[in-house]
Amino acid sequence: INKCSECSYTTSTSNELQLHIRRVHNKHACLICWRLFGQKANRDRHLCLHTGHKPYKCDICGEKFSRGDKLKIHKKRFH
Ligand SMILES: [Zn+2]
Numbered sequence: 208i209n210k211c212s213e214c215s216y217t218t219s220t221s222n223e224l225q226l227h228i229r230r231v232h233n234k235h236a237c238l239i240c241w242r243l244f245g246q247k248a249n250r251d252r253h254l255c256l257h258t259g260h261k262p263y264k265c266d267i268c269g270e271k272f273s274r275g276d277k278l279k280i281h282k283k284r285f286h
Pocket residue numbers: 211212213214215216227228231232
């Protein structure tokens with residue numbers, strides 16, 4: 208279930224939550240971490256952190272990942 212961080216609204220789809228946030232709170236949410244931004248441009252810039260930047264590094268083989276859960280899966284699978 209997807210829950211709005213600004214109010215008690217919940218929905219089963221992330222699309223609807225995105226619409227809700229845009230309509231009711233006049234904000235744009237990151238689809239990955241659900242952080243809210245007042246401007247779409249700021250949200251888009253933030254999204255690059257998830258897609259381009261890879262802050263999670265495997266301490267065994269050095270491979271980098273954009274998300275902590277991906278690193279966890281990698282470690283389970285390859286080490
Ligand atoms: Zn809300």
